[in-house]
Amino acid sequence: MIRLEGLYKSFGAKEVLRGLDLEIGKGESRVVIGGSGSGKSVILKHIIGILRPDKGKVFINDADITVLRDRELYEIRKKFGMLFQMAALFDSMNVWENVGFALTRHRKMKLSDIREIAIEKLKMVGLVGVENLMPSELSGGMKKRVGLARAIAHEPEILLYDEPTTGLDPITADAINELIVEMRERLSVTSVAITHDMNSAYKIADRISMLYEGKIIETGTPEEIRDTGNPVVRQFITGSAVGPIKVEGVSNEKHFNRA
Amino acid sequence: MTKLIENLGRTIISFTAELGRIIMLLLETIKQTFIPPYEIRNTFVQMLEIGIRSLPVVLVTAVFTGMVFALQTYTGFKRFGAESVVGTVVALSMTRELGPVLTGLIVAGRAGAAMAAELGTMRVTEQIDALETLATNPVKYLIVPRFISGLTMLPAVTIVADIIGIIGGYVVTVGIFHTSSVVYWKRTWDFLEASDIYNGLIKACFFGGSIALVSCYRGFYTSGGAEGVGKATTGAVVLSSMTILISDYFLSNWLFR
Numbered sequence: 001m002i003r004l005e006g007l008y009k010s011f012g013a014k015e016v017l018r019g020l021d022l023e024i025g026k027g028e029s030r031v032v033i034g035g036s037g038s039g040k041s042v043i044l045k046h047i048i049g050i051l052r053p054d055k056g057k058v059f060i061n062d063a064d065i066t067v068l069r070d071r072e073l074y075e076i077r078k079k080f081g082m083l084f085q086m087a088a089l090f091d092s093m094n095v096w097e098n099v100g101f102a103l104t105r106h107r108k109m110k111l112s113d114i115r116e117i118a119i120e121k122l123k124m125v126g127l128v129g130v131e132n133l134m135p136s137e138l139s140g141g142m143k144k145r146v147g148l149a150r151a152i153a154h155e156p157e158i159l160l161y162d163e164p165t166t167g168l169d170p171i172t173a174d175a176i177n178e179l180i181v182e183m184r185e186r187l188s189v190t191s192v193a194i195t196h197d198m199n200s201a202y203k204i205a206d207r208i209s210m211l212y213e214g215k216i217i218e219t220g221t222p223e224e225i226r227d228t229g230n231p232v233v234r235q236f237i238t239g240s241a242v243g244p245i246k247v248e249g250v251s252n253e254k255h256f257n258r259a
Numbered sequence: 260m261t262k263l264i265e266n267l268g269r270t271i272i273s274f275t276a277e278l279g280r281i282i283m284l285l286l287e288t289i290k291q292t293f294i295p296p297y298e299i300r301n302t303f304v305q306m307l308e309i310g311i312r313s314l315p316v317v318l319v320t321a322v323f324t325g326m327v328f329a330l331q332t333y334t335g336f337k338r339f340g341a342e343s344v345v346g347t348v349v350a351l352s353m354t355r356e357l358g359p360v361l362t363g364l365i366v367a368g369r370a371g372a373a374m375a376a377e378l379g380t381m382r383v384t385e386q387i388d389a390l391e392t393l394a395t396n397p398v399k400y401l402i403v404p405r406f407i408s409g410l411t412m413l414p415a416v417t418i419v420a421d422i423i424g425i426i427g428g429y430v431v432t433v434g435i436f437h438t439s440s441v442v443y444w445k446r447t448w449d450f451l452e453a454s455d456i457y458n459g460l461i462k463a464c465f466f467g468g469s470i471a472l473v474s475c476y477r478g479f480y481t482s483g484g485a486e487g488v489g490k491a492t493t494g495a496v497v498l499s500s501m502t503i504l505i506s507d508y509f510l511s512n513w514l515f516r
Contacts, residue, residue: 070396080392082389102393
């Protein structure tokens with residue numbers, strides 16, 4: 001379904017991806033873990049084609065999207081839904097307009113029908129009666145839910161989650177995890193999440209891959225990862241400052257989020 | 260000395276690179292303008308923002324500029340008995356120069372700043388990436404409507420500014436200095452040519468396009484959080500104002516000589 005082959009990407013002098021390979025099967029829920037600034041977001045942005053690799057290929061359903069023209073790429077993107085770290089709701093639109101955005105743009109539907117669908121999707125993510133609110137009136141957890149409703153509104157085949165639980169309290173974070181599991185079961189989508197929250201990773205993943213120094217160094221089921229012998233993975237999942245992973249005090253992932 | 264040359268070289272390179280990126284964005288904007296579906300609703304929203312909402316402050320500026328121009332010209336020209344041509348001076352300077360330039364500067368400060376701040380915020384909060392993931396080209400969705408609105412609304416607002424400025428001049432010349440109303444209008448119409456008006460509007464059109472392009476460029480490529488948005492906004496206003504003032508000379512040299 002999704003296959004990344006030998007991906008290289010640099011931003012200025014900083015080499016973020018160094019020959020990364022990753023394969024995700026249809027219907028699978030994959031979580032990529034890795035430290036801040038390790039290039040996790042960059043992987044997601046390559047999968048959906050916002051970034052183009054310096055070298056390497058990105059296959060979606062066996063089509064290499066790195067060689068597509070813009071227009072074909074936008075067609076492929078209709079298969080995707082993405083939940084952003086800070087939800088990235090359009091703050092000039094109210095909640096239902098946000099959720100129905102893709103439908104308004106790409107399907108010839110009446111606004112009243114789109115509003116109905118938006119309300120239904122909001123209900124799926126556990127929100128009722130918020131459709132006319134503006135994003136600024138919502139809490140962090142609610143924004144994420146609206147972001148998720150927007151991501152699923154056009155019934156995508158692939159869902160991407162960028163740090164779905166970051167910035168949420170533990171209870172809200174767990175509710176979002178539950179929702180992600182539920183989405184996979186109800187919609188039978190393929191999903192890729194990136195996170196450094198191990199609770200979240202164990203909960204939502206079929207398989208977990210660890211990104212380190214621009215490559216995937218290990219992939220396994222949550223149990224396999226938990227019992228890993230790899231010292232780097234071990235250090236990461238136990239959250240220790242001591243070990244082979246160097247703590248980079250100055251790295252800032254935000255720098256790499258820009259296209 | 261080597262340091263100086265190094266710095267000079269670096270400035271030239273970054274300036275050229277920036278100019279190149281602006282031109283690339285312009286070409287992409289033009290291309291996206293002609294690819295359906297057309298952003299009609301968004302364009303009207305921006306026209307309202309750039310055109311109609313700028314009107315009050317443009318009108319105040321224009322009326323007072325017309326008035327002070329009449330005042331200064333009248334008192335100055337009186338020294339050699341040429342006070343009858345005040346109407347001509349006000350009309351020519353409003354249509355050829357002050358109408359487009361002042362309107363441009365005001366719209367740069369108002370709408371240009373707003374565009375850079377809005378797009379910049381959208382960039383740093385990943386809303387522009389979100390547009391991409393929802394299969395929507397952000398240049399088409401965000402920049403095309405602003406660019407078209409700049410191109411069309413600036414001339415429209417400029418016409419109003421021209422008229423209001425001339426009326427402001429009339430109020431001072433006739434109302435305060437008691438010159439004959441007939442003389443004011445006759446002098447205005449006798450020497451005002453259609454080319455004064457439409458060449459002024461061509462300038463306005465260029466200014467409108469530049470403001471939108473430069474401000475959108477600054478906003479679209481913002482980085483670095485809230486501080487970055489602030490910088491983008493200031494940068495947009497400074498760069499559009501400079502573009503207006505500098506290009507004004509060259510456009511005038513080309514259009515009015």
